[in-house]
Amino acid sequence: MLSVLLITFPFFALVACGFVATWRGVLPQAAIAGLNTFVLFFALPCMLYRFGAQTPVEQLLDLNVILVYLLCAAIMVGTTVLLTRRRMGWNDAAFGALVAAFPNTGFMGVPMLAALLGAQSAGPVILSMAIDMVITTSACIALSRLDLAGGQGVWTAVRNSFKGMAANPMPWSILLGGLASAMGWVLPGPIDKTVDMLAGAASPVALFTIGAVLARSQMNSHERVAAHDHVPVALAKLIIHPMLVWAVGMSAISMGLSLSHETLVVLVLLAALPSASNVSLLTERYGAHSGRIARIILVSTSLAFLTFSAAVALMT
Template identity: 35%
Template structure:
């Protein structure tokens, strides 16, 4: 376990560097926003495109792994929703809390870190789980919030969901990469070198941006945020483990990648959604801060436990 922990230290050290730089205002919020945009629209998109262009759809999509991860994530989603209702929260607040408890930082942290820690063979299952998060659970949040506010379903909801997916650069990059892969053509050398160079910037820039963004997060409503962090760091990997080892058993390596991915801290885009809809952004902000801080220990522990 110590060896794995030491391998994760540089990743979290970069997060800490970004946090410190933003905390002392050497790296202002405007710079953090610009760096995040660069990672999201360019560097991470290039990384996803390059990985996807070297993989086939059959290599990424595994029905049992998808079902196992979906079942485990849905389980923690329902638990978080139930706890919110027990606390007499309304539907839209319960939905954002469930999103906080079940959606990890797979794009910015998980893909670059787990690909290095577990090897490039981990990329295909990570892309599958990232796609499930972006397509299934992000869409579910839009549906629940819209129903809570309008009191009904409408065709406009699906138009909104579709537009959001088309505009998401991670989805676009994966689809574009798979289109290249399906064509049977390899990327021209100059294009491959370009996307490799750009994609290599994703890891350090994404980690630094995560840390810098945490500096603006506040640790308010600690009881609720602490519970959501516990659900994300402990319950989510536990439920996904039940899915990949018991409910829909998959090969040991795939299972390890799924559980490690589920152990990631709360995703930053959950805060963006909470802020966009005006639903409990403070508790989501605090959960991101708390879960990221504790994930320094929990992620390495989970990887040590499940890595075959």
Template identity: 30%
Template sequence: MLAILGITFPIFAAIAIGFGLARTGFLTPPQTGLLSKFVINVALPPLIFNAVASRPIAEVFSLPFMVTMFLGGLATLAVSFLWFSRTGPMRRAVALMGSVVPNSAFVGFPLMTILFPGDAGVILSMNFLIENVVFIPLLLVAIEMARGAEGSGGVKLRRVFLGVLRRPMIIGLILGVVFSTLGLSLPEPLHRLTTMFANSASALALVVIGASLAGLATTGNRAMGAQIAAMKLIVHPLMVALVAWALVALGLGLDADVRAAAIISAAVPSFAIYTVLVSGTRHEGLASLALLIGTVTSFVTLNVLLAVLL
């Protein structure tokens, strides 16, 4: 148990430090927002680029890992859709988004740098590809459809997908794939520069998520927020584990580390911009509660999961 706490303690201690800095006024909400933008737009794109560009393309993407995350995510969406079927279309769409998209950038990556230091960047790249190309656009479309069902808008697919393609981390991933495929490499000075920014990502991301939690609204449907958190922390990794087990049974060769990385990736709390992406739905408070409950509770659920897997 001490060994497990040695893995998770630095992660949650850094989150707690960020929370304390925000609550004492050392970090104000505008400053936290700027730091978040720095992590997302400046630190993580070169990290993803370096992780992808520095490897042969055959080693960049693990098809079994990505299939596991994709099918596990779809299974989670199905369970979540059925569970929240009695609520309204917009609240259900908000719940679906919180149930299946993990905080791979701010929590998952720092955790992977401890568990799988040599592959953390590639794991982030694969998770980010699945989340940003498949699940986030799909769930944004679900929110737009819910708006249409409520008479407040329609589906704007082009806007959703163009928004994804403009994200710096997607651009970094695409450039990394190009460099990997063509066997190119950056000049050494540029490589040192991108590495310097990439190295700033992990600790800063954790402080930012802690500071962001301090500013979340705590009004809303607490029971439903707890259910969304349970979907994310329990049902999502369970679905991924079942898919991984099924693939192994079919002889598709998921080794122990790949299975563990997939299940742990699914077990981290909901992504940091969850509350931003559901703005305008009138259920931002619900998303804030789900994110807050999930992030705090994940200290327990992740420790239990790591004790089982490792």
């Protein structure tokens, strides 16, 4: 366990650095938008393209991985909504379900799993990101609109979510990386070096930015949130989600599905990641309880240093 903590410590330390820098005013809140832009539009797309281009295309189209991960996401969303909807309505229940099912794969999972498991993690990581960005997010946004009279606005919200994804460079970088792998494309030397440099910057800047975003959400939130409204969801993300993925994956293997143990380890560790920080932005856009979602993300990220490290120690 100690050896695992020594590996994961630098990643969470960078998150803590971003949090403290923003909380203490060393990093102005106005600068966080610039960090987000660099990570989302430059560094992470280059990292995802590089992973996709270097991963065999059959791993990027693994139907068994898609089925296992998507089923678990559906169970997490459905269960969370079922348990919370009557108490807080569709809007808050849906976004609570999204943070329970959507791990912080882009900002945290991509660099951390690459460091822990190497290139073998690339295929499942890319597939899980695509599922969460396209299917899980769209489904939760649609559910959040059911509070409106007659369910009006559901399809408008779904269309807007797809428009937002079309403007997001990460799905396009995944697609281009997959095409490069399938077609055997190789970037010209100077361009390849530029992509490599930007990809190398993704990990430290993304982790630092997570901390900055978490600090900003706490500093700007004046809503009081009861512990029973956010702690159970954070624990479900860190504990129930990876246990569910492990159980479903083992069941799939016992039924004869071609899912390797190594791939299942990657999926379990992805599920053990804390909640995705970008959900707080969607919450604000759709008028849900942003303070509750921000607190879930903060608690899950804080506890993940121990719970994720424990998951790594158990699975590897």
